[in-house]
Amino acid sequence: MLESKKKMAQGYSDLKVALEKGKGSAEEIFPVFEKGCREFTQTTKKVPPEPMKHFLSQVRLLGEAIEQGNTAAAFEQMEVIKKLKKSCHDNYK
Numbered sequence: 796m797l798e799s800k801k802k803m804a805q806g807y808s809d810l811k812v813a814l815e816k817g818k819g820s821a822e823e824i825f826p827v828f829e830k831g832c833r834e835f836t837q838t839t840k841k842v843p844p845e846p847m848k849h850f851l852s853q854v855r856l857l858g859e860a861i862e863q864g865n866t867a868a869a870f871e872q873m874e875v876i877k878k879l880k881k882s883c884h885d886n887y888k
Contacts, residue, residue, distance in 0.1 A: 802831025841887045
């Protein structure tokens with residue numbers, strides 16, 4: 796589980812840099828982030844299934860925004876994901 800959390804955190808950070816500064820390819824980074832998210836949601840026992848499903852749906856929307864080249868929507872989704880992470884930590888950590 797720790798490895799998947801690291802993938803999520805690093806992927807999120809790398810995506811942010813790619814989208815903000817053009818360093819790296821968001822299209823190439825996103826699958827690593829998504830994989831970390833999926834691995835984490837499959838292994839953690841602390842969070843109920845419904846919040847996890849919602850989180851993964853927001854990750855999917857981020858991927859769609861990136862795929863479409865919609866940077867504004869990608870930034871919006873990253874903020875949603877950031878808030879979900881904070882809420883999850885507040886509720887389940």
